Amino acid sequence: MTSTEAGRPAPGIRVVIVDDHAIFRSGLKADLDPDIVVAGEAGTVEEATAVIAAVRPDVVLLDVHLPGGLGGGGRDVLAGSAPLLGSTRFLALSVSDAAEDVVSVIRAGARGYVTKTISGAEISDAVRRVAGGDAVFSPRLAGFVLDAFGTAPADIADDELDRLSARELEVMRLIARGYSYKEVAKELFISIKTVETHVSAVLRKLQLSSRHELTRWAAERRLL
Amino acid sequence: MTTAVSRPPLVRGGDRVIAGVCTGLARHLGWPVRMVRLGMAAAALAGGAGVVFYAWLWIMVPTADESAKRNARQPASPIAPAVSAPFAPPPTAATSPAAPPQAASESAGAVPADSWRNRVTGMRYGKEILLGAGLLLAAGILIARVLGVDVPLGTLIPVAAILGGAAIAWMQLDETRRAGLVDKTKADQAGGWARLAAGLALVVAGVLVMVSGSGSWEQTWLALLSSVAVLGGVALVLLPWGLKFWRDLEAERAGRVRATERAEIAAHLHDSVLQTLALIQRRAGNETDVVRLARAQERELRGWLYRDPGKDAGQLSEGINAAAAEVEDSLGHAVEVVTVGDCAMSERHEALVQAAREAMLNAARHGGGAVSVYLEVTDDAAEVFVKDRGPGFDPDAVPADRLGVRESIVGRMNRHGGTATITSSTDGTEVRLRLPLSAVASAAAASNSNGEARL
Numbered sequence: 001m002t003s004t005e006a007g008r009p010a011p012g013i014r015v016v017i018v019d020d021h022a023i024f025r026s027g028l029k030a031d032l033d034p035d036i037v038v039a040g041e042a043g044t045v046e047e048a049t050a051v052i053a054a055v056r057p058d059v060v061l062l063d064v065h066l067p068g069g070l071g072g073g074g075r076d077v078l079a080g081s082a083p084l085l086g087s088t089r090f091l092a093l094s095v096s097d098a099a100e101d102v103v104s105v106i107r108a109g110a111r112g113y114v115t116k117t118i119s120g121a122e123i124s125d126a127v128r129r130v131a132g133g134d135a136v137f138s139p140r141l142a143g144f145v146l147d148a149f150g151t152a153p154a155d156i157a158d159d160e161l162d163r164l165s166a167r168e169l170e171v172m173r174l175i176a177r178g179y180s181y182k183e184v185a186k187e188l189f190i191s192i193k194t195v196e197t198h199v200s201a202v203l204r205k206l207q208l209s210s211r212h213e214l215t216r217w218a219a220e221r222r223l224l
Numbered sequence: 225m226t227t228a229v230s231r232p233p234l235v236r237g238g239d240r241v242i243a244g245v246c247t248g249l250a251r252h253l254g255w256p257v258r259m260v261r262l263g264m265a266a267a268a269l270a271g272g273a274g275v276v277f278y279a280w281l282w283i284m285v286p287t288a289d290e291s292a293k294r295n296a297r298q299p300a301s302p303i304a305p306a307v308s309a310p311f312a313p314p315p316t317a318a319t320s321p322a323a324p325p326q327a328a329s330e331s332a333g334a335v336p337a338d339s340w341r342n343r344v345t346g347m348r349y350g351k352e353i354l355l356g357a358g359l360l361l362a363a364g365i366l367i368a369r370v371l372g373v374d375v376p377l378g379t380l381i382p383v384a385a386i387l388g389g390a391a392i393a394w395m396q397l398d399e400t401r402r403a404g405l406v407d408k409t410k411a412d413q414a415g416g417w418a419r420l421a422a423g424l425a426l427v428v429a430g431v432l433v434m435v436s437g438s439g440s441w442e443q444t445w446l447a448l449l450s451s452v453a454v455l456g457g458v459a460l461v462l463l464p465w466g467l468k469f470w471r472d473l474e475a476e477r478a479g480r481v482r483a484t485e486r487a488e489i490a491a492h493l494h495d496s497v498l499q500t501l502a503l504i505q506r507r508a509g510n511e512t513d514v515v516r517l518a519r520a521q522e523r524e525l526r527g528w529l530y531r532d533p534g535k536d537a538g539q540l541s542e543g544i545n546a547a548a549a550e551v552e553d554s555l556g557h558a559v560e561v562v563t564v565g566d567c568a569m570s571e572r573h574e575a576l577v578q579a580a581r582e583a584m585l586n587a588a589r590h591g592g593g594a595v596s597v598y599l600e601v602t603d604d605a606a607e608v609f610v611k612d613r614g615p616g617f618d619p620d621a622v623p624a625d626r627l628g629v630r631e632s633i634v635g636r637m638n639r640h641g642g643t644a645t646i647t648s649s650t651d652g653t654e655v656r657l658r659l660p661l662s663a664v665a666s667a668a669a670a671s672n673s674n675g676e677a678r679l
Contacts, residue, residue: 098529098530139560139562139596139598140560140562142562143562143563143564143598146564146600147564147565173598173600176562176564176598176600177562177596177598177609177611177654178560178594178595178596178598178609178611179611183651
């Protein structure tokens with residue numbers, strides 16, 4: 001997907017790459033599209049917190065597993081950068097598909113999650129989306145959301161935060177099936193903007209919900 | 225036991241009258257059990273020598289269980305337990321010969337086990353000789369008393385009581401030795417304590433009777449009081465030492481558990497990751513091969529790190545994942561699987577997995593880019609979606625002789641009471657498989673699948 005497909009080419013997005021492997025940082029730097037400027041790099045939790053506070057980037061590409069801090073990796077960086085969460089957005093990167101890693105970093109405040117194996121074009125697109133205030137869901141993250149919230153649509157009586165609406169479920173399902181936002185929009189006869197709104201709503205629920213089933217699901221997977 | 229190479233190891237047998245010593249001895253020497261028992265009884269009559277010998281063997285010879293467990297607990301090669309554990313060989317088998325790791329596991333399992341046993345028996349000889357000498361001395365004294373020295377019965381009975389108490393306490397040692405290897409249960413512990421108390425009571429009673437035989441009760445009381453005081457003092461001195469010893473033992477045990485874990489991880493990495501890295505270095509020129517190897521290794525390592533052995537066995541998601549892995553291995557094409565919900569595999573689910581596998585094969589062959597597979601299991605149906613990003617095709621235009629789509633996917637799903645729809649556009653192709661879980665449908669499908677089996 002190219003920047004024109006993402007809807008809003010935002011020139012000069014400043015990013016900080018946080019990853020403990022220098023070889024991965026340099027590889028990612030080379031892979032990113034030219035309109036994304038790498039303003040800083042960090043390899044540990046402490047370095048990351050300092051660099052982010054100094055540079056104040058638009059987007060932080062954050063590895064879930066990092067040395068230093070309290071041992072929580074990317075979550076510690078998010079906790080350390082809490083005052084900046086309004087202006088700086090975090091996109092989690094991971095080699096791990098483990099639910100506990102993904103969901104805990106999302107609940108700590110990351111705006112999206114992608115695996116490290118995705119291509120440079122895809123990751124550039126994800127950076128643009130996150131910079132624009134949207135959420136980025138990989139198929140696997142969508143699968144976790146469906147698993148956690150259940151696949152039945154919301155009852156009206158339920159707390160709004162605790163269930164996904166029928167439309168949100170449809171969007172999550174399509175993303176889990178490997179559809180891009182554009183394809184989801186086409187399939188459901190809605191605009192890409194609407195798809196993005198639904199995904200952001202799901203992200204908010206995932207971050208804020210204290211729903212008992214989510215808690216139980218998390219406990220089963222040793223999260224939280 | 226130096227000749228143990230040609231003989232079965234000396235262990236106490238399960239077929240026991242008292243402690244299985246005679247059975248074990250007979251098996252070890254190759255003599256009939258009855259003869260050994262008779263011989264032991266005869267020796268027991270000869271001044272109690274047989275009893276002493278029996279007791280010595282009882283203490284020193286482990287039971288078959290114990291011996292097996294001890295051998296299993298401390299493998300000679302750190303690689304041996306993990307390698308010989310029944311886990312699937314690394315998926316690199318498709319491109320690499322799987323023989324070397326297997327051969328290594330066989331040699332590692334067989335040879336060092338013997339050397340370990342030899343080492344241990346060598347170590348244990350010192351203790352055995354010491355104890356044997358002590359017991360022989362006791363037997364000698366016993367015989368001397370019977371033959372020459374006139375021992376009054378009043379002394380013999382307390383001595384017997386003391387010996388009996390000691391024997392009971394030693395039985396307790398025998399138990400704890402086993403308990404140290406097996407998980408201790410409360411019942412075992414209670415029995416052990418009761419036995420220890422009984423042994424102590426017997427010994428104390430015997431000592432009391434012996435001492436009181438030579439003096440008045442008042443003196444005895446005084447002696448008892450002073451000996452208790454002395455014992456208390458000694459205990460006070462020895463307690464810290466004993467505690468330290470116990471802690472060291474615990475630390476050592478924990479360390480050994482850690483070492484075993486490390487060895488298992490090392491063995492796994494050696495057999496999987498290092499082998500794959502070596503292969504990748506050799507095939508660095510061939511990009512497809514490198515990607516395929518890396519994907520397969522990644523999947524295997526992930527499975528090993530995050531698997532939940534109790535939960536995932538025999539589940540539908542496991543079947544779908546296995547099918548995706550197979551397609552990935554054979555075609556070198558990335559297949560991403562996302563699963564939501566799960567259920568146990570049935571015969572009908574097998575058909576669903578087969579149809580999904582066919583769809584994945586088609587997607588990997590004809591579509592471009594990654595293949596996305598999504599499995600969702602709800603209360604009423606299991607659904608699988610297989611999507612690729614290829615140029616698309618017209619399902620109706622597929623020639624009739626091409627069985628892939630028509631027979632293996634659509635036909636198979638229909639026979640099992642499910643449905644298959646294929647949508648294709650220039651953006652890619654998606655195959656949707658749906659298998660209802662309702663009882664009616666499954667009954668219909670059962671008859672259908674019988675029909676299929678006959679075909």
